[in-house]
Amino acid sequence: MIETGIIKLDDYLMGGIPNGKSLIYYTHPGVEGNVFGMQTLYHNLAAGMKCVFVASSSDPSMIIDTFNEFGWNLEAYRENLIIVDAYSGLIGATSNEKYIVGDPENIDSLNETIEKVIEELDDKSVIMFESLSTIMDLCGEQKTLDAIKNWNTYGMLYEHVLIYNFTAWPYEPETLEHMKHNLFDAVITVGGIAERVIFGQYFGVLKAEWSDVELKSMLFRVLRPGGIRIYIPKIVVTGPFDAGKSTFVHALSTRAVSVDRIGTTVALDHGHVDYKGFSADIFGTPGQERFDPIIKMLSGEAMGIFLVVDSTNTKDFVRAKQMLEITKAYGLPLVIIANKQDKSDALKPEEIRKHFNIPDSVKILPAIADKGVGVFEAFESLVNKITEVA
Amino acid sequence: MSGYSLGIKEIDDHIGRIRGGSNIMMIGPPMSCKDDIINIIIYNGVKDNDAAIVVSTREPGERVFNWFKENKLDISNANIGIVDCVTKTLGMGAADTENIKRASSPVDLTGIGVKISQFFEQFLMKKNIANTRLCINSLSTILMYSNIQTVFRFLHVFTGRVKAANALGIYVVEDEMHDPQTIATLKQLFDGMIEIKASGDGYAMRVVGFTPKPTPWFNYEMDGMNLIMQESV
Ligand SMILES: Nc1nc2c(ncn2[C@@H]2O[C@H](COP(=O)(O)OP(=O)(O)OP(=O)(O)O)[C@@H](O)[C@H]2O)c(=O)[nH]1
Numbered sequence: 046m047i048e049t050g051i052i053k054l055d056d057y058l059m060g061g062i063p064n065g066k067s068l069i070y071y072t073h074p075g076v077e078g079n080v081f082g083m084q085t086l087y088h089n090l091a092a093g094m095k096c097v098f099v100a101s102s103s104d105p106s107m108i109i110d111t112f113n114e115f116g117w118n119l120e121a122y123r124e125n126l127i128i129v130d131a132y133s134g135l136i137g138a139t140s141n142e143k144y145i146v147g148d149p150e151n152i153d154s155l156n157e158t159i160e161k162v163i164e165e166l167d168d169k170s171v172i173m174f175e176s177l178s179t180i181m182d183l184c185g186e187q188k189t190l191d192a193i194k195n196w197n198t199y200g201m202l203y204e205h206v207l208i209y210n211f212t213a214w215p216y217e218p219e220t221l222e223h224m225k226h227n228l229f230d231a232v233i234t235v236g237g238i239a240e241r242v243i244f245g246q247y248f249g250v251l252k253a254e255w256s257d258v259e260l261k262s263m264l265f266r267v268l269r270p271g272g273i274r275i276y277i278p279k280i281v282v283t284g285p286f287d288a289g290k291s292t293f294v295h296a297l298s299t300r301a302v303s304v305d306r307i308g309t310t311v312a313l314d315h316g317h318v319d320y321k322g323f324s325a326d327i328f329g330t331p332g333q334e335r336f337d338p339i340i341k342m343l344s345g346e347a348m349g350i351f352l353v354v355d356s357t358n359t360k361d362f363v364r365a366k367q368m369l370e371i372t373k374a375y376g377l378p379l380v381i382i383a384n385k386q387d388k389s390d391a392l393k394p395e396e397i398r399k400h401f402n403i404p405d406s407v408k409i410l411p412a413i414a415d416k417g418v419g420v421f422e423a424f425e426s427l428v429n430k431i432t433e434v435a
Numbered sequence: 436m437s438g439y440s441l442g443i444k445e446i447d448d449h450i451g452r453i454r455g456g457s458n459i460m461m462i463g464p465p466m467s468c469k470d471d472i473i474n475i476i477i478y479n480g481v482k483d484n485d486a487a488i489v490v491s492t493r494e495p496g497e498r499v500f501n502w503f504k505e506n507k508l509d510i511s512n513a514n515i516g517i518v519d520c521v522t523k524t525l526g527m528g529a530a531d532t533e534n535i536k537r538a539s540s541p542v543d544l545t546g547i548g549v550k551i552s553q554f555f556e557q558f559l560m561k562k563n564i565a566n567t568r569l570c571i572n573s574l575s576t577i578l579m580y581s582n583i584q585t586v587f588r589f590l591h592v593f594t595g596r597v598k599a600a601n602a603l604g605i606y607v608v609e610d611e612m613h614d615p616q617t618i619a620t621l622k623q624l625f626d627g628m629i630e631i632k633a634s635g636d637g638y639a640m641r642v643v644g645f646t647p648k649p650t651p652w653f654n655y656e657m658d659g660m661n662l663i664m665q666e667s668v
């Protein structure tokens with residue numbers, strides 16, 4: 046089994062892709078689905094696997110550059126990387142690669158080269174097609190469908206994993222149906238949320254023959270460098286006056302701003318967190334009651350809530366519970382931060398739990414926000430809850 | 436004001452403003468200054484705070500910007516995004532900049548599509564600019580490496596996006612490079628055409644599709660960045 050290297054996707058796939066199986070990243074035009082195949086390839090190279098990159102729309106000499114944009118240094122693994130050059134022949138350029146497709150517009154020429162590579166690989170490997178759509182464009186839809194069956198059979202026999210990047214241009218509907226339902230062991234759809242323009246991107250598992258995990262869509266964004274991150278547009282940090290919300294937001298964030306007046310938040314804190322494959326925007330609310338309308342407004346469309354409490358200040362716990370109602374947190378993923386654990390009179394999380402009427406599944410985690418202690422553990426706990434795989 | 440003007444007075448006077456969401460093919464012979472005309476249309480937009488996205492298949496992104504500099508046009512605050520399909524084909528490694536994103540090659544329609552979409556998002560969603568002009572210069576280069584069905588599918592998607600975004604799409608085609616069937620196929624995707632033909636020692640243009648009858652032919656020549664037009668008799 047190999048991993049895709051894409052956070053959460055490996056959970057959906059129950060660990061990754063078994064040897065001998067095929068997976069397609071089926072992408073709507075205009076969405077950054079091509080990065081998925083690249084990230085999977087790089088992840089496996091870095092894990093010491095032998096990998097094959099079938100270049101159909103890029104000059105092989107540029108591939109290293111393209112990966113570099115994401116901070117992925119192919120050169121470090123060059124001896125394990127085989128590039129099949131199915132591009133140079135198209136523009137009449139010469140090629141330095143060992144495996145060259147003489148006529149990329151002829152499926153037989155491509156078939157021959159791919160079969161040769163597969164036969165000559167001495168280990169179980171990962172074979173990644175940069176652009177199946179380009180192959181389809183050049184060689185025709187039916188011929189490409191037949192070739193895919195052939196490659197997948199070869200992959201199965203030699204226990205390689207085949208990964209395809211595919212852009213779903215408006216091909217014949219039957220072709221697209223085949224791609225989505227018949228030809229591959231796993232189909233990952235990568236789509237865009239469009240209004241007038243595409244302004245959000247998501248992926249989901251349409252099918253994975255070996256996994257019974259339920260399908261769910263994840264928003265993502267692509268960082269350069271960094272690659273694919275699960276994107277969580279809104280996490281709200283709320284809690285009573287002076288509990289340490291602003292401090293918590295700043296401790297988590299790579300960059301953050303606050304709208305404060307004499308030490309108290311009067312509008313909001315906003316921060317951006319990039320941690321362990323997650324990218325999130327977090328919003329801290331004010332704490333004082335006079336700002337309740339703002340708190341209510343800020344918490345709309347939140348995907349998860351942090352409730353920060355001052356662990357020494359039991360009399361504010363009533364207010365804390367009230368804030369869970371204002372932010373409608375009861376239906377959402379929620380983590381309670383037992384802050385200011387450095388103070389001698391701080392209650393332990395278990396003691397705090399007695400003051401709250403919440404199910405055991407809601408975690409109460411200790412933190413010292415102004416020292417940055419416990420904040421990332423709390424973040425991880427909440428985002429895992431938000432993106433929980435059923 | 437809603438809609439788009441080209442910034443070519445004689446033509447604008449005839450056709451009025453072009454409604455948002457329109458897609459236009461500009462077709463003409465080689466050497467007929469199509470690049471200059473495209474740049475004039477772009478500049479006419481960005482000087483009024485429209486955004487522009489240029490897919491450049493024949494020259495690197497930096498060169499596209501140079502035209503404006505050479506003609507002493509200030510575009511320092513303009514929202515212009517270039518999808519450069521050339522630099523990486525020349526085997527040159529150059530990083531993307533804020534205004535230039537580089538596709539792998541003219542074959543890389545997936546990459547070109549992603550970068551167009553990113554500029555659309557940047558201009559419409561992030562910068563809240565209402566009007567964007569998308570110019571593909573040129574379809575002929577793309578057609579050198581991909582067949583007409585492939586290009587048709589690509590354009591089918593992106594003329595649709597232009598419509599959805601209420602943008603203006605202009606697609607340059609070299610006349611005489613393609614068979615009539617190819618041109619006929621492409622025409623189905625467009626609302627109108629800017630036609631250019633040889634005329635006497637120079638060239639003439641007219642616009643078809645936005646008025647009940649085509650506009651008259653105008654002989655034109657370039658003087659620096661000025662287009663000097665004269666109705667032909
Ligand atoms: N001892 C201790 N002090 C803390 C800790 N976290 C925050 N503080 C302090 O608590 C005070 C309030 O912190 P803020 O982050 O402004 O609290 P807030 O919840 O945003 O406050 P409001 O916006 O006014 O509701 C500041 O003086 C912080 O330095 C902690 O873990 N331990």
Ligand SMILES: [Mg+2]
Binds near residue numbers: 292309310330332
């Ligand atoms: Mg605060």
